[in-house]
Amino acid sequence: MTLAPRTGAVIFARLDSRRLPEKALREVAGRPLLGRVIDRVRQIRNIGRVILATSDRAVDDRLQSFASKEGVEVFRGDADSTLNRAVACARRFSLDVILRVCGDSPFLLPEVAEELIRVVEEKNFDLATNVSPRTFPVGMSAEAIRTQALEIAQESADSAECHEHCTRYFYLHPGRFNIYSLTRGTNLSSMNFAVDTPADLERASQLCQLLGNRVDVAGLPEILATAARLDGAKADS
Template sequence: MNGKQMYGVTRENLNPIGFVIFARLDSNRLPGKALLKINGIEMLGRVISRVREASVTGRIIVATTDRDLDNPIVSFADAKGIEVYRGSCDDVLGRAVCCARDFKLGSIVRICGDSPFLDAALITDICALGLKEDADIYTNIPGRTFPYGASIELIPKKVLERLDALVRSASDREHVTKYIYDNGSQFKVSQLRSLKSDYHGVRLVVDTSEDLARAEWIASVLDGSADNSLDAAVAAAIAFEVDNSSDRKMTTQGEL
């Protein structure tokens, strides 16, 4: 934990909590990724399923943009019985603030739509941390002790509103909590850490075609398994790297 709490956040005003999944269709590296199928299931559908497994009560909301381009995300969420908020494409901080206001939330758990293997236990853990101590943000991101694609933040609405008033840079507003991490002395940060060394550098996020191939492998291992934990996803991701490293080595040897 670091920084000084400035914004009157207490455990009591975190509720109601909203699990807000940020997603949009356009991506320079992997176009349409939010609805790309991974082992037959759309990525956004996988994220929604993971969030539904959390043992914490809260509204699940997909926060997408107000562009026609993202209408398929809205249709997909509607079909899944998930509420939707539509807002600015580039001002993601503004989208988060308005979503919290419109749904009358006390806080949001910010979830990335490109994290199909997010462990529901992490959602439970970050909310439990919020119930134990007062802070401006609860997070597992600084110092990264969890895999890419397992990021989680619990952010009180009061802090989002304060950020909305403070942050003017377009690059900072594109990333909801960047200003907090860049100005840590102004905020009380409560951090969830992992001591597991095998998490280091593992990618569970889906942002490139290589990530998508890895995700297909992981899903083929986990789907139908009784264990879909973060540990199981990490083990599958490591196995993918080992297998593909062997394939690359064989290909290189063959070219010689």
């Protein structure tokens, strides 16, 4: 296995979710949601380290404790600006490239993440994304970003929106960056596998249970087939 020590997966999570408070530590089939995300991230072969980037507020102390027990490095920073937190985290760990991972995505696709990282590392791209245009399901998003490009965005961002979402500035000003968009032939953007509500949490738990010992490694076709089986069973009940 070849590791890229200057590339790190950075999981962004906080405990003050409005729609599902403390969701990062809520259990998904017997394991905290953040743990499920970590398990999937660890399947990515071309990263050098896994880092949790959370806020510097006391409310997120439990996230740091959980991540540390999982053997995940932790960075704590700006609670209001994900962009500032991303740049500071990349600098703290001397990362050339970060893979942005949402802490609400227990079905992140490692094979997609690997491709995004490869494109940024080996070709002249500042950002590789499967977010825009979106053809993958919600909750299977990832972005590989050069730290130098993040720093440009940070210096130029002049709105709360661009600070709240660390890559928003890239999409608003695509002419300033070399952006690679990974898309798929069949548009699945209407599907959702993210965990934002109690109903999402219940469905994710049921899906993890059906996947069984494949839960950490299942690819997109297997996840889709299992989700169809789950939804079909619900429709028949």
